[in-house]
Amino acid sequence: MKRRPFVTALGGGLTAGLAGCLTRDDTDEENGGETTDPEPDDPDLEGTLEVVTYESMLDGETPAGPWLKDEFESTYPDAELEWTLLPDQGINHYISRASRGGTIDPDVYLGLNVDDLVTVDDNLDDGGLFRELNLDRIERSDRIRDGLDMGDPHGRVLAYDTGYISLVYDETAVDEPETFEDLLDPAYEDALIAQNAQTSDPGQAFLLWTIDAFGEDGYLEYWADLADNGVRVLDDWTESYYGAYMNEERPMIVSYSTDQVFASAEGNDLSRHQTAFLNDQGYANPEGMAIFEGADEVDLAYEFVDFALSNAAQAEIAERNVQFPAVADEHVDLDDEFDQYAHEPPEAVTIGYEDLRGNLDGWVDDWARDFASQ
Amino acid sequence: MVCVGFRELLDRSSRESVNSAESAESAAVVESADSASSADRSTDEHPATKGPPDSASPLSSRVRTWLERHALALTALCTAAVLVVMLYVPTGIVFVNAVLENGRPTLAHIAGVLTDPFYVGVLADVFADPLAIGAHLRSLTGWVSAISVSLTVAFSVPIPAVDVTVPIPWFALSVPPVRQGLFGFTAVQAALSTVASVAIGLPAAYILANYEFYGRRTLRSLTILPFVLPGIMVAVGFYAMFGRTGTLNSVLGAAGIGPFAFIETSPLAVVILAHAFYNAPLVARVTVAAWESVDVRAVETARSLGASKRRAFRDIVVPQLAPAVLTGALLTFIFTFMTFPIVLALGGLQLATVEVWIYDRIQNLDYADAATLAVLETLLSLGLTYAYLRYESARSGLSQAASAPPTEPLFPDLRTALSPRRLAIAGYGLLALVLFVGPIASLVVGSVTDGGGFTLRNYAFLLERQLAGEQYQALPWPAIRNSILFGLATLAIAVPMGVVISVLTVRAGRSGTLVDTLAMLPLAVSGVVFGIGLLQGLVFGLPLPGGWRLQVTGPIAIIVAHAVAAYPFVTRNVSPLLVNLNSAMVESARALGASRFRALLDIELPLVASGIVAGAAFAFAISIGEFSSTVILASGNGSYTMPVAVERYLGRRSGPAIAMGTLLLAVTAASFVVIDRVGGRYEL
Incomplete structure (x- = not known):
């Protein structure tokens, strides 16, 4: 990568603020088309690995990012891990960049969802943006639990943790709902808060969960019934949870099954933080990692992916990020407190890549139009 | 490699101005009398800042004169x-994504939006077949004849202590249902928000401009504080204030009333209040600025000619305030028309606005639809702005000095404090306390409390x-x-x-x-x-x-x-x-x-x-x-x-x-x- 040091030098040449710039497009094309990365005889474990990830991995209260950086750098003394904050547009930022033939600086993307991959493939060439991973180079990849296979036909992504969407309810106000049909009962009239599937991850997960339960022909009807029973669809998880739910506007909300971890840390009464798994299910939202097609530090990137699946890293990611590990139980040791408050559903459901592909936008749009024009 | 910084750009423009100043030297002869007189005048007016004698540096003086002459044009160019x-x-x-398809100009996107009832409601038929005037008129008359105005009691306050229910009339229009579409609803909520913001903002402007009280200047400075609050903070603050277990219900509960489900009862009303939280201060601030530069000497003249106090206010002060008030209303309408996170956070997806859909389309990388919606939004806003500006520029003022109305003490003594006007002001103060201070204070309290207390x-x-x-x-x-x-x-x-x-x-x-x-x-x-x-x-x-x-x-x-x-x-x-x-x-x-x-x-x-x-x-x-x-x-x-x-x-x-x-x-x-x-x- 010749561009980065050049831009830095240019930036340093200007005084305090780099304002306007004319740069020349890179002319040397990276050969990003190869299918697998063969195991090198002499891997290059020296250099700076640039990893892009979302805010709470770096800036949250107990972020996993700093631990991962320190531990990775002490495992690979010649390597440096450089964090990059995911731009505001998320994956769309890199899709736009790639479709304009611009260069992409980071080597690894940490925090990729299945629907991100669908968006990539809907807008770029099939299987684009990230490398197809050679799993022989990632020894720990077979530790990943069944059901967290993210279903990418191009094998670009591996899960490193997962969350489950469930309902959180106030047991002093309502009984535990057991099925989706229960939510239509008069006992739950004006009781549920959900989030907008257009803008919010839990909101979209809950919508997909209802599609899994009622099929793409039945979910709109179910939602019409939910609307009749007074469901309120707010914007983001934060406002709906810390605004509406915590000020007791309503006794039930679509949220995460790790809710009690935070509630107990806040010193809240847990009676308002009960977890309900409808149909004994939770909707799994696995988070994955992938290596960019044009990565400079391919060898280090492979090492990082394997490192993130190690016993210690899995425990730290899970507890700091308050998500569940991606590896099977025998490969990770979690604190008892985490086990006590983080609840796993008896059955995890998720709609995989194949079904989302070409459908996701339409499903969400049909639902939102129905809802907004009521 | 060329890298043009903004600073360099500025340098260059000032260099160029120097060059042109030099080339303009010959022309300066013609203007010499003129520039000398202006130099004299500046000497008169700013004796303290007078530099070295003009004869010592004729060039710099000419440059200064030239700059002064062209300062407006230069600033305009930079702008x-x-x-x-x-x-x-x-x-x-x-x-351009709105009017281009694969590089070719097209009106298909705009036509698509304008004929989609989801976006434009009943107007979709009109846009789809604009020439079928007869049919449109018939459906319009059918609709108008079905309107019946009635005041409904939609909201009642149960007072537990005395066990009675006090009915409160709520603004609920009973007209035959019209599909407003996304644009229609967006405009309606923006109009209601504008009315609310002006109604809440004007009394504040009146009080700040006409009365003297401790902390008036500080309060005037702080009026636009709500403006800087991120949407998420306002949403959480509103729930913390008006929620079922929020601050307001705690206060009312201490008095034995409530709790009320303010937000659940009328999400639209709460969204409008939240818009007023942002925009009433804007109306107030713009109006205060105008009020403080009113030329009241004209009021005195009118009074001496026999006009009543009320008449003088109506004929002299109101016309001087009107542009500012209308400006505040215009800005409020445009902002609330393009409101985004706050409607969804407080009201829910049922109250979605055009901006919500633009955001969604952008997220889906569907730039054609997003751009089309945004272009229509912009045309509407600019149209309104143009209409207002026609009005503003058609006015001609007579004001010759900023001599603001004299302020009087707000509560000079107990007797005055109990007069109806002062009581109304106190009542307004209470409302402002609940609406503006409430959410902010609840946020601050929230930052120092958790489940276990402080x-x-x-x-x-x-x-x-x-x-x-x-x-x-x-x-x-x-x-x-x-x-x-x-x-x-x-x-x-x-x-x-x-x-x-x-x-x-x-x-x-x-x-x-x-x-x-x-x-x-x-x-x-x-x-x-x-x-x-x-x-x-x-x-x-x-x-x-x-x-x-x-x-x-x-x-x-x-x-x-x-x-x-x-x-x-x-x-x-x-x-x-x-x-x-x-x-x-x-x-x-x-x-x-x-x-x-x-x-x-x-x-x-x-x-x-x-x-x-x-x-x-x-x-x-x-x-x-x-x-x-x-x-x-x-x-x-x-x-x-x-x-x-x-x-x-x-x-x-x-x-x-x-x-x-x-x-x-x-x-x-x-x-x-x-x-x-x-x-x-x-x-x-």
Whole structure:
């Protein structure tokens, strides 16, 4: 990568603020088309690995990012891990960049969802943006639990943790709902808060969960019934949870099954933080990692992916990020407190890549139009 | 490699002006009498600042004279250049998606939106077949004849102590259902929000401009504080205040009433109140500025000629305030028309607006639909702006001095304090306390409490992050420092930009109105679209011939983007005051040999200083509150501001973010007071 040091030098040449710039497009094309990365005889474990990830991995209260950086750098003394904050547009930022033939600086993307991959493939060439991973180079990849296979036909992504969407309810106000049909009962009239599937991850997960339960022909009807029973669809998880739910506007909300971890840390009464798994299910939202097609530090990137699946890293990611590990139980040791408050559903459901592909936008749009024009 | 910094650009323009000044030397002979007289005058007026004798440096004096003569034109040129690069190009490259399909012009997208009942409601039929006038008229008359007006009791207050229910009439219209569509609903809620904001903002302006009380100046400085609050903070603050277990219900509960489900009962009413929370202060601030520059000597004249107090107010003061009030209403309508996170956060998806759909389409990389919706939104906003500006520019003022009405003490003694007018003011004060102070205070309380009661852990988090944070994390102090620096720099750029546009357009007839309308584009463009335009245009780079690319990022780009968003507030605060001025004063000064710039500096600006100070405060506020252009243009990790830090601390626990938000409020409040005090020195 010749561009980065050049831009830095240019930036340093200007005084305090780099304002306007004319740069020349890179002319040397990276050969990003190869299918697998063969195991090198002499891997290059020296250099700076640039990893892009979302805010709470770096800036949250107990972020996993700093631990991962320190531990990775002490495992690979010649390597440096450089964090990059995911731009505001998320994956769309890199899709736009790639479709304009611009260069992409980071080597690894940490925090990729299945629907991100669908968006990539809907807008770029099939299987684009990230490398197809050679799993022989990632020894720990077979530790990943069944059901967290993210279903990418191009094998670009591996899960490193997962969350489950469930309902959180106030047991002093309502009984535990057991099925989706229960939510239509008069006992739950004006009781549920959900989030907008257009803008919010839990909101979209809950919508997909209802599609899994009622099929793409039945979910709109179910939602019409939910609307009749007074469901309120707010914007983001934060406002709906810390605004509406915590000020007791309503006794039930679509949220995460790790809710009690935070509630107990806040010193809240847990009676308002009960977890309900409808149909004994939770909707799994696995988070994955992938290596960019044009990565400079391919060898280090492979090492990082394997490192993130190690016993210690899995425990730290899970507890700091308050998500569940991606590896099977025998490969990770979690604190008892985490086990006590983080609840796993008896059955995890998720709609995989194949079904989302070409459908996701339409499903969400049909639902939102129905809802907004009521 | 060429790299053109903004600073260099400025350098070059001033260099060029020097060159032209030299080439203009021969022409200067003709004007020598003129320039000598203007030099004399400046000597008269500023004896203390008089430099070395003119004969010692004739060139620099000529340069100064030339600069003075062309200062307005130069500022206007710079303004135009900034607008082209930072506004028209980024907006344009997104907007073209509305009328292009694979590089070919098309109207299919616009036709698609205009004939979709989801977007435009019943008007879809009209757009689909505009010539079937008869059919449209028939359905219209059918609808009108079905209207019946009735007042319904939709909301009742149970008072448990005495066990009665007091019915309260609620504004519920009973007209036959009309499919409003997304645009229709967006316009309706914007209109209601505008009415509410004006109704709540005007009494505040009246009190602040006419009464003297302890802390009046500070209160005036703080009026626009709500303006800088990130949407998430307002949403959480409103729930914390008006929620079922919120502050208001706790207070009422202590008095034995309630609890009430304010938000659940009428989400629309709460959304409108939240819009008033943002915009009533805007109406108030713009109106106060106008009120303080009213020429009350005319009132005295009218009174001496026998007009009653009421009559003098109606005929003299109201016409001088009207442009400001209408400006406030116009801005409120445009803002609430493009409202985004707050409607969904408080009202839910049923109250979705056009902007929600633009955001959604952008997320899905469907630029054609997003651009089409945004273009329609902008056309509507600009149309309204043009209509208002036609009205504003058609006015001619007679004001010759800013002699604000004398203020009287608010509560001089008990007897006055119990008069109906004072009681009404006290009642309004209570309302303002609930609506404006309530949500903010509830936020602050929320930042120091958790399930176990009082806690300082959120502030401990900020301190720890400051002391031990990593370079790739957001730290509180750099966020505060960047916010203040960007804010001040924005103010320094936006005030001249805004003033120059005011001056050039206020009395320039129809063409002036047109320029002024186009200059209001930053307010009329969807924030989501502007952000994506900055990203695709300036961050990814604009392709130029020869494989070159123009990229504009970094702190200076952020400041200029903030200034572009902010200068319309300066213009809209200054223009209503400028039109009130008697144009004969400027003409006399020009006839006596003053350059246009000199007349502006010495005559007009001092008379509209209160508008400039208000505009400057708005410019600062816009910069502090701006989120999306800041994160998009920041290159690397160095340029984050306070609202960005709030967003970055927002994890599954909201405490740290709310503590940072409280810090944002405190810093901004202090800055406003300082700006108003410093600016106040220049007010008459």
